[in-house]
Amino acid sequence: MATPPGTGSVQLRPKLSELAATISANAKIVEDYLESKGLPYPSFAADGPSNFPIPQTPETEEIHDARQALLTASKHIYDLATGPNEYLRWLVWNYNDVSTLHVIVSFEIPKIVPLEGDISYAEIGEKCKVPELKIRQVLRLAMVNRLFYEPRHGYVAHTAASRLLREDPLMLNWVSYNTDDLAPASLKVVDALKQFPDSGETSDTAFALANNNESLFQFLGARPERAKRFGQAMSAFSTGQGYAVEHLVNGYNWGKLPKDATVVDVGGATGFVCVELAKAHSDFKFIVEDKVKAQLELGESTLDPALKPRFSYLVHDFFTEQPVKGADVYLIRWCMHNWSDKYAATMIKSLVPALKSGSKVIINELALPEPGKSNPWEERRIRTLDMVMMMCLNALEREEGDWKRLFAEADPRFKFESCTQPPGCLMNIVEATFVDE
Incomplete structure (x- = not known):
């Protein structure tokens, strides 16, 4: 398998021929696997698969490594061949892509375009009550992003991406x-x-x-x-690839806990994470906490009757003192990134009065990598998410060093154990143990 230039370190002078070779070698690995398994081939056509057709499992890890190498080299070769002047000139116009999406979903154009066959710009404009020429302007820009296509002059049909907006x-x-x-x-x-x-x-x-x-x-x-x-x-x-609960269930060594361990799911919504843990660990007990009572009631009302003896639900605000004392694990998943360090520290400090020596705090969130260490597609996703958290909530996604600092500032009795990323997962598992001796 060819190694993509720029992976693991920032390389400013890649060669076009080497990038092209990387693309060719890794494309063949992916293509051979698709053909050997009889999987549907990726396609822009309306009947193409909605997701990349190779499932993400331990058995396909090498194939997905090849796919990531393909994506990385493709991004590098595009940027390199474009050149900085032209690249910047058009990068700043990306807001037009968002604008076309806004028009498409606001006027429900995916529903107007039939799944089979095509429809004229004039008919779309009539249904939207927008002049034909303006509809044409919007959709022809969207088409360069594979949203719809023009099978014959003046007519619009679905692609796989536009069909997704209709059906999902x-x-x-x-x-x-x-x-x-x-x-x-x-x-x-x-x-x-x-x-x-x-x-x-x-x-x-x-x-x-x-x-x-x-x-x-x-x-x-x-x-x-x-x-x-x-x-x-x-x-x-x-719920997309990389965020599934199974990564937490399978990616942490739950077996090192006491057989009948008590797990408190702090800010756990309906308790859906604990349900999956309960299926894998038949003697664990679970307490699901959330500030929103309706979430807890929904979780309790839909819980498998076989699991009910091991579950309880408790209304709790995670910024106030933790009421469940001496549990083995206090789990926080996808909560802390919504808050600035001031509030994240309060969240951890609120646990301290309830902790016994040996209690574990497990946080399932992102731990940002060092710049340039991930492939550019993955890094763009997480850096964009980090920006959105600042924009919306004055919050952030954190690096491993940030997690260490939060625990150290919350209480010196915390021993920071690890920050790991299960294979195929976009999130990390951060673990700290409270040691009171």
């Missing part, structure tokens, strides 16, 4: 949430940095400046339909 409500909500709620906030980042450079408050953000000084939580709380869409958008984001 989670993806539709993810796109519409970003275009409606986040894109306007992105234009206020400079204002927020100038007005509130040192703030860690959710009210002092670009999002608040774009929404009449309402924080994201206030905004969603006052708009149930937007809140519902937000929840579905987050489901689309967090």
Whole structure:
């Protein structure tokens, strides 16, 4: 397998021929695997697979390494062959891609275009009550991003990506949430940095400046339909490859805990993470905590009756003192990245009065890699997420050193154990043990 230039270290002078060789070698590895397993071939066509067709399992790890090498080299060769002048000139126009998506989902164009066959720009314009020429302007730009295509002059048909916006409500909500709620906030980042450079408050953000000084939580709380869409958008984001709960279940050595260990899921929503842990560890007991009572009630009402003897549910605000004393594990998953260091530290400190010597705090979130150490596609995803957290909540994604510092500042009795990333997972498992001797 060829190694992609730029992986593991920032390389400023890659050669086009070497990048091309890397692309060729790794494309063959991926293509051979697809053909040997009879898997559907990736395609832009409407009947193409919605996800990359090779499942992410331990058995396919080498194939996905080849795929990542292919993606990395492809990005490098595109950027290198473009050149910095032309690259910057068009990079700044990327907001037009978001704008076309906004038009497409707002006017429900994926539903207007039939799954089979095509439809004219004139008919789309008539249904949208928008002039044909303006619809044509929007869609022909979208088409360069593989959203729809023009099978014959003046007519529009679906691609795999546009079909997804028609058939997958989670993806539709993810796109519409970003275009409606986040894109306007992105234009206020400079204002927020100038007005509130040192703030860690959710009210002092670009999002608040774009929404009449309402924080994201206030905004969603006052708009149930937007809140519902937000929840579905987050489901689309967090259930994708690399975020599945199975990585936490299989990627941490739960067997080193007492056989009948008690796990407290802090901010656990419905308790869906603990349900998966319970299936794998038949003697563990679980206490699911959340501030939102409705989430707990939903989890309890849908829980498998066979698991109910090992589950309990408790309304709790994780910024206040932890009421469950002496548990073996306090698990926090996808909560702390919503908050600045000020509040993240409070979250950890609130656990301390409840901890016994040997209690573990396990955090399942991102630990940002060093710059340039990941492939550029993965790094772009996590750096973008980091920016969104600042823009919306004055929060952040953290590096391993940040996690170490938070535990050290919360209480010197914490022993930082590890920060690991299971294979195929985009999240990390951060572990600290409370040692009170």
